[in-house]
Amino acid sequence: MTSIDWIVLVGTIAAIAAYGIYKTRNIDTSAGYLKGDGELRWPTIGLSIMATQASAITFLSVPGQAYEDGMRFVQFYFGLPIAMVIISAVIVPIYYKLNVFTAYEYLEQRFDPKTRVLGALLFMTGRGLAAGISIYAPAIILSSLMGWDLNATNLILGAVVILYTVSGGSKAVSQTQKQQMIVIMGGIITAAIVIAYRLPDDVGVTTAATLAGAVGRMNVIDFSFDPDTRYTFWSGITGGLFLALSYFGTDQSQVQRYLGGKSITESRLGLLFNGMLKIPMQFLILFIGILVFVFFMFERPPVFFNQPTLDAAYATEHAPELQAIEARWTEAFEARKQTALALTAAETPAAEAEARAALQAAHGRMDALRDEAKAVIKTAVPTAELKDSDYIFVSFVLKYLPTGLVGLLLAVILSAAMSSTASELNALGSTTVVDLYKRLLRPDADDRHTLRASKIATAFWGGVAVAFATFAALLDNLIEAVNILGSIFYGVILGIFLVAFFVKRVGGTAVFLAAVVAQLGVVALYFSVDIGYLWFNVIGCVWVIVLSLLIQAVLPRARPKPAEEA
Amino acid sequence: MSEPVPEKPAPARPELDETPPLLGSWRNIYVVVLGNLALLVLIFWLLTRAFN
Numbered sequence: 030m031t032s033i034d035w036i037v038l039v040g041t042i043a044a045i046a047a048y049g050i051y052k053t054r055n056i057d058t059s060a061g062y063l064k065g066d067g068e069l070r071w072p073t074i075g076l077s078i079m080a081t082q083a084s085a086i087t088f089l090s091v092p093g094q095a096y097e098d099g100m101r102f103v104q105f106y107f108g109l110p111i112a113m114v115i116i117s118a119v120i121v122p123i124y125y126k127l128n129v130f131t132a133y134e135y136l137e138q139r140f141d142p143k144t145r146v147l148g149a150l151l152f153m154t155g156r157g158l159a160a161g162i163s164i165y166a167p168a169i170i171l172s173s174l175m176g177w178d179l180n181a182t183n184l185i186l187g188a189v190v191i192l193y194t195v196s197g198g199s200k201a202v203s204q205t206q207k208q209q210m211i212v213i214m215g216g217i218i219t220a221a222i223v224i225a226y227r228l229p230d231d232v233g234v235t236t237a238a239t240l241a242g243a244v245g246r247m248n249v250i251d252f253s254f255d256p257d258t259r260y261t262f263w264s265g266i267t268g269g270l271f272l273a274l275s276y277f278g279t280d281q282s283q284v285q286r287y288l289g290g291k292s293i294t295e296s297r298l299g300l301l302f303n304g305m306l307k308i309p310m311q312f313l314i315l316f317i318g319i320l321v322f323v324f325f326m327f328e329r330p331p332v333f334f335n336q337p338t339l340d341a342a343y344a345t346e347h348a349p350e351l352q353a354i355e356a357r358w359t360e361a362f363e364a365r366k367q368t369a370l371a372l373t374a375a376e377t378p379a380a381e382a383e384a385r386a387a388l389q390a391a392h393g394r395m396d397a398l399r400d401e402a403k404a405v406i407k408t409a410v411p412t413a414e415l416k417d418s419d420y421i422f423v424s425f426v427l428k429y430l431p432t433g434l435v436g437l438l439l440a441v442i443l444s445a446a447m448s449s450t451a452s453e454l455n456a457l458g459s460t461t462v463v464d465l466y467k468r469l470l471r472p473d474a475d476d477r478h479t480l481r482a483s484k485i486a487t488a489f490w491g492g493v494a495v496a497f498a499t500f501a502a503l504l505d506n507l508i509e510a511v512n513i514l515g516s517i518f519y520g521v522i523l524g525i526f527l528v529a530f531f532v533k534r535v536g537g538t539a540v541f542l543a544a545v546v547a548q549l550g551v552v553a554l555y556f557s558v559d560i561g562y563l564w565f566n567v568i569g570c571v572w573v574i575v576l577s578l579l580i581q582a583v584l585p586r587a588r589p590k591p592a593e594e595a
Numbered sequence: 596m597s598e599p600v601p602e603k604p605a606p607a608r609p610e611l612d613e614t615p616p617l618l619g620s621w622r623n624i625y626v627v628v629l630g631n632l633a634l635l636v637l638i639f640w641l642l643t644r645a646f647n
Contacts, residue, residue, distance in 0.1 A: 099647075103639070110632040114625045242646030249639040249647075262636070294613040297621070304628045308635050 030175065030427070030435060037436030041212055042443055046193045049205035053197025059479040062198035063130050063459050065289035069200075073207045074299025077286045077452075078277070079307065080206035083213065085167035085446035086419070087314065093334075093418030095318025099246040101260045103315055106308050108270025112277055113304030117297040119530060120278045125293045130463045131456075132284040132526070139529045140537030142468070147544055148525055149464035152281060153457060155518040157490065160453040161497025164190075167446045168498065170419055171439070173337045174427065183498040186446060191491035194451045195484050199289050199459070202451045209444035216441035217314060223430060224320040229327050236373050237323040243372060243385045244392045246319055249312075272566070275523040277303075281456035282449075321425050326369045328429075332358045332402045334420040338413045339406065347409035354402045361398055365391035454494065458487030513562045517555060520569025521548045527570065528577050535581045543576035 030038075056062050069077075094102050129135050133152065137145035168182040193201045225234055232240070241247050251261045258264075277283045277300070290296030332355055333339045343351055368391045372384035403415045426438045462483045467474055474482065521544050528540050551569045555562075618624050 107632065107636070110628050114628055118621065118625065238642070238646045245647065247643060247646035249643045250636065251643075252640075292613055294615060298615070301624060301628050305631050308632070312635075312639075 030439075031432045033432050034436030034439070037433055038439050038443070041437070041440040042189065042447070045205050045208045045212070045444065045447075046189050048208055049193040049201040050196045052204045053193075053201040056197055056200060057480070059476050059483060061200065062480050062483050063463065064285075065198070065200035065203055067289060068291050069203055069289045069295065069299075070291060071295045071298035071302060073203050074287050074290055074295060075302030075306070076210040077203040077206040078283060078299060078303045079310070080210045080213070080445070080448035081282055081286055081452035082276075082303075082307075082449070083210075083445050084163055084449040085442045088213075088217070088442050088445055089167060089170055089419045089423055091311070091314045092318030092321060092422035093420070095246065095315040096322045096421050097418045099241075100249040100312070100315050100319065101251055103249060103308065103312050104251065104260045104262055104265035105269050106311050107262065107265035108267065109273040109307050110304035111266070111270050112273035113300045115274060116278050117300050121287065121293060121296050121300070123530070124284070124288060125296070130288070131281050131460050132279050133281070133460060133464045136525065136529060137468075140540055144525065144537050144541045144544070145464060146469070147541060148522060149460050151518045151522050151548070153460055155515045156280070156282060156453055157457055157493060158497060158514060160450055160457065160490065160494035161501060163446060163450040163453060164494055165498035165501040167442055169501075170423060171442070173335075174420065174423060180499055183495055186443065187450075187491060187495035187498065190447045190450045190454065191488060191495075194454045194458075194491065195488045198483065198487070199285055199455055202448075202455045203286065203289060205451065206448045209448045212437075212444050213441050214310070216437050217310075217317060219434065220426070220430070220438060221313060221317050221320065223434060224317060224324060224425075227429065228320070228324060231373060232323065232327070234320075237320060240323050240326060240369055240372060240388070241319045243388050246322060271523075271570075275519055275526075275566070275570075279522055279526040281460050282452040285456050285459060286452065318422065321422060324425070324429075327366055329359060329362045331424070332399060333406060334417040334424050335414070336420075336424065338410060338417070342406040342409040342413070345409040347405050350405045351402065351409075354398055354405065358395070358398050358402070361391065361394045365395055367391075450494065454487050454490050457490040458483055461486040461490070513555070513565075516562045516565040517551050517569070518548070520566040520571075521551065521573055523566070524570040524573025524577075528574055532574065532578065535577045536584070539581035539584055540573070540577045542580050543573050546576055547572035 056066075058066070060066060091102065124132070124135060127135055127138050129138070131149070133145045133149040136148045164183055164187050168179060168186060171177060172179040172182045193205060197204070225237070228237060238247055251258060252263075253261055254263060255261065287296040287299055290299060331339070332351075339351075342348075365388065368384060368388040372381065372388050375381040375384045406413050407415060423438075423442070426435055430438065462479060466482055466486070467479060471478070471482075524547065525540055525544050528535050528543075547569055550572055551565050554560075554568065555565065615621055615624050618627065
């Protein structure tokens, strides 16, 4: 990386952090710290919501996913606009009417204190670990490719986020996220233009789509009902709705973003802004992966994108096998390049069909060689992670993008890491103080004390996140473990909130008992049954709803609470 | 866990029934957001048919 790239990278990150601290230097009340004094306008809220959801992994993984699997992942987001409408119409007015600081505060007003504390604890367990992964996941990839020290990367990334999040609270998070989203959007649009420009002269965007489509990469939409296909229109519009309702409606890291709105109108417009722009943004990020895929039809790609792992395999006695595969890989690439050129030059439908079939066959040979190389790498380095799609985009950026843009794209990735981590720390600090400390230990704390406690809690969670990110390097498959842990808790949380919003006859004791039983049941299921962990979200949620109805049926009728009339 | 004294609910924020700054009603804005989703699905379907 050149010094210009370093200037762009460090300058962008430092300027955004300094801006956040400067803009929030006068925050001196707990309301200002926890809700940004309720003065945010809809563009800031909308960008803040998008920045919270967009983690570094979005920019590392999604283009690589399109490269390997095509465009179909975009369908995962089809339920999101519907969720934004439901949250705007139903959930936001309830939160506003009750003037809550956290989503879990609503649970006390709707049910009772123990359900509020349970909801807060479940959230803190899952999100507390996820905050560490938000730092660790990009750090492990960037440090291995750039030769940076992993612990130093974790520490610096974490320290910058902690600095402005502790300093300015919710308002600093939202203000910096607005700048971070501008950098992110500017960076990905610039990257798309530059990648398109780097394609051969006679390959425009339409031709690129034709070439990608010939090998199944333009599978944007799939209306089939095949349950074995992970991403279809139907799974996106149902499962995606389910997940988006849970995430945007009940997760404090998102709820806190729109509770800081100047009015209910600003909060709603911010959410709906996300509902309008999220799918086009994901489409663009995926399409960048498609452009990179087509670029590598004319430029020899590495047989394995995780270069440090490939180097480690070459350092073993399996190097000759890898060299032989690489030689065949070069031949296969040249053959595929010729078939791609033939397809771009085809003038009749018959010639096009023939070239398309030849391209598919040539591409199939390259896929087979890549699998062969992975098998040798696994034999040479048994601990190697064979999924290299997270390395595709960043490897391309480092090798093929011009000076300056490399720094900008790395700033995009780190901005995304910082924006999602900041929201998580902010939400964890708020929940710790509002739902536990001030509610259970110091209900009489004055505003000055609450503000100080909020800053200490945010810093504490920042320390936990950095420590966890450092510890994560010692364990295998930790990211998956955290995802599993999240799925075990989030279904139950969503179940509690769905009962709160939509099943008015269920009271606090019934939903609390149902949540405890459902949570124990999901944990037992995890240890006894081999099913995909995403199903725990659905199972936990359904169990809470069904069990709370059954328990309520045998309990005395719940006394109405103020929140039920919201 | 002993149950603490119930917290007094904070006063409601006053700006609950604002009309949106454009299109006259929230219902119309929701229709636009869902219409945008339908339009995107249609465009994606056309792209899939054209290129895949």
